[in-house]
Amino acid sequence: MFRSGTDTNNVQMEDVLCDFCLISWTADKPFMEGHHGSHICGACLSDAFRTTVLFAGDPPYTDMPAIPCTMCIEDRTEPCFDSAKRKAHICRRCVKMAAVTLERDAELGWKRPER
Ligand SMILES: [Zn+2]
Ligand SMILES: [Zn+2]
Known part of the structure; x- marks a missing residue:
């Protein structure tokens, strides 16, 4: 998401906020972009990875309600991670895709949590 009042024709790094913890993007922070300007920071992605992958059990997820994912804008019937601060x-x-992408960029130094 973008800070309110962001000039959409001239978006600066600090205008970009994590949709989950609202921290702003700086060069030393891994950030992953989703659809419609959505973003998740590396710290939230670690939490999300624990929630949706490490502690979620295996598919199929048959008796879950569909959750609208902020990052891919699809209704997903699978474990989701919710922001504690807003409706995201x-x-x-998306967690798995973001994890693969962030890990690929060695400079970011992001690694998926093991537990
Ligand atoms: Zn965050
Ligand atoms: Zn998604």
Whole structure:
């Protein structure tokens, strides 16, 4: 998401906020972009990875309600991680994709949590 009052024609790094903890993006922070300007920071992605992958059990997830994912804008019937600060959700699929992408960039130094 973007800080309110952001000039959309000239978005600065600090205008970009994590949709989950509202921290602003700086060069030393891993950030992953989703649809419609949504973003998740590395710290939230670690929490989300624990919630949706490490502690979520295995598919199929048959008796879960569909959750609208903020990052891919699809209704997902699978474990999701919710923001504690606002109405934002990230689905397991987006968490896994973001984890792969962030890990690929060695300079960011982000690694998926093991527990
Ligand atoms: Zn965050
Ligand atoms: Zn998603």
